[in-house]
Amino acid sequence: MNDGPRLFSILRQGPYLIASVHTALDDSQLVRFQNDLVERIGSDRARGVVIDVAALDVLDSFASRTLRDMAEMARLRGAVTVIVGIQPDVAFAMVQLGMDTGRVVTALDLEEGLAELDRGARDPTAQRP
Amino acid sequence: MTRYEDPSATVAPTGPPRALDEEDLLPQLVAHLREHRTRLRQEWVGRIREAHLLQAMTAQEMSAETTLVYDNYVEVLETGSVEALQHYARDLSERIIPRGVETHEVVGIVLLLRDVLARSLFEKYQRDFALLNRVLDAYEPAANRIANTVAVSFVEERERVIRQQQDSIRELSTPVLPVRERLLILPIIGVLDRERARQLTVQLLSGIRTHRAKVVVVDITGVPDVDESVANHLVRTVDASRLMGASVIITGLSPEIAQTLVTIGVDLSKMNTIGDLQGGLEEAERLLGYAVSREDGNGGP
Numbered sequence: 165m166n167d168g169p170r171l172f173s174i175l176r177q178g179p180y181l182i183a184s185v186h187t188a189l190d191d192s193q194l195v196r197f198q199n200d201l202v203e204r205i206g207s208d209r210a211r212g213v214v215i216d217v218a219a220l221d222v223l224d225s226f227a228s229r230t231l232r233d234m235a236e237m238a239r240l241r242g243a244v245t246v247i248v249g250i251q252p253d254v255a256f257a258m259v260q261l262g263m264d265t266g267r268v269v270t271a272l273d274l275e276e277g278l279a280e281l282d283r284g285a286r287d288p289t290a291q292r293p
Numbered sequence: 294m295t296r297y298e299d300p301s302a303t304v305a306p307t308g309p310p311r312a313l314d315e316e317d318l319l320p321q322l323v324a325h326l327r328e329h330r331t332r333l334r335q336e337w338v339g340r341i342r343e344a345h346l347l348q349a350m351t352a353q354e355m356s357a358e359t360t361l362v363y364d365n366y367v368e369v370l371e372t373g374s375v376e377a378l379q380h381y382a383r384d385l386s387e388r389i390i391p392r393g394v395e396t397h398e399v400v401g402i403v404l405l406l407r408d409v410l411a412r413s414l415f416e417k418y419q420r421d422f423a424l425l426n427r428v429l430d431a432y433e434p435a436a437n438r439i440a441n442t443v444a445v446s447f448v449e450e451r452e453r454v455i456r457q458q459q460d461s462i463r464e465l466s467t468p469v470l471p472v473r474e475r476l477l478i479l480p481i482i483g484v485l486d487r488e489r490a491r492q493l494t495v496q497l498l499s500g501i502r503t504h505r506a507k508v509v510v511v512d513i514t515g516v517p518d519v520d521e522s523v524a525n526h527l528v529r530t531v532d533a534s535r536l537m538g539a540s541v542i543i544t545g546l547s548p549e550i551a552q553t554l555v556t557i558g559v560d561l562s563k564m565n566t567i568g569d570l571q572g573g574l575e576e577a578e579r580l581l582g583y584a585v586s587r588e589d590g591n592g593g594p
């Protein structure tokens with residue numbers, strides 16, 4: 165199940181990990197993504213994770229729940245997660261479907277996400293920036 | 294043509310008057326209406342005045358329009374073709390709608406004319422009940438059709454005007470204005486319906502991406518009212534903007550909108566609202582770390 169080429173990459177950038185999704189992931193790929201990332205946080209001793217979903221034009225409920233779970237798991241492993249690159253259509257669709265994204269930190273793009281991590285952990289429901 | 298003024302002609306059980314076929318009735322009727330045109334029209338105008346209809350019109354206009362309507366009316370009775378009337382009714386509607394003439398007034402005057410003419414026919418043929426019946430049989434359907442045509446034309450014209458106005462409101466685009474680096478303003482003026490709310494979302498979200506905005510101030514001072522679905526849409530848009538890394542400040546909520554939002558129970562916990570645009574801008578600048586001060590050192594926000 166978890167074989168074949170990876171459709172995502174997890175790169176190290178200083179104390180942070182940059183995880184980018186290259187194309188739409190099916191459920192098993194998402195699970196693989198989640199496993200890999202949680203493992204890498206420990207092995208790389210990362211303090212922060214940026215998940216870049218700019219390549220996705222659809223985000224179904226399973227995917228957004230997995231992203232939320234990944235952020236939560238990363239927090240338990242000692243890293244702050246910022247999700248970046250959510251497309252306008254995707255953003256509105258997620259809200260329209262009533263997905264709970266309240267506790268996930270989001271930023272416009274990779275650059276913003278890294279700046280967000282530099283500012284340190286914070287409560288996403290508080291006023292930004 | 295056989296004349297019916299003489300009542301003695303109609304008492305005969307069988308005779309030429311009875312043989313008169315239906316097709317001759319209408320021309321005869323039309324001739325009668327043409328003959329007494331001035332008297333009937335004046336009677337009609339009197340009835341319109343009594344009923345306090347078309348008060349937006351001056352006496353001259355009333356006289357000109359009623360003459361035209363009367364002639365059209367008789368013509369339709371004669372030819373049975375409503376096309377010319379339709380055209381005229383639409384034309385008339387176009388002229389009188391901007392002056393605030395209501396549907397009930399237009400329908401009212403046509404029904405009054407129908408009534409005036411029917412009474413005149415009744416007067417003329419009252420001595421021969423059977424003939425009166427046949428005359429009314431010929432007259433009523435045509436008159437009904439006319440009333441129908443005028444009412445429909447008027448309503449259609451009104452709807453066309455409404456549609457046109459809605460289009461022009463929609464065309465008042467929602468501009469996305471960059472005020473400072475990473476700060477956008479969206480002033481919204483006019484009715485915010487479903488379609489426009491959808492448009493607003495698209496503009497706002499793509500504006501955030503294009504201008505790399507961190508803070509967006511949406512000013513709804515110019516929005517008279519919102520309904521539940523639009524309010525929910527607004528909340529979702531704010532939420533979606535957050536997912537794109539921008540925070541939205543809503544300013545200028547009118548007392549009515551504030552009451553509506555609370556009454557219908559929209560979840561406003563995620564909404565950052567500030568009284569007016571000035572306050573919203575000050576808050577946005579604070580969020581972005583700008584400090585605005587006057588050169589002489591006093592005043593400023």
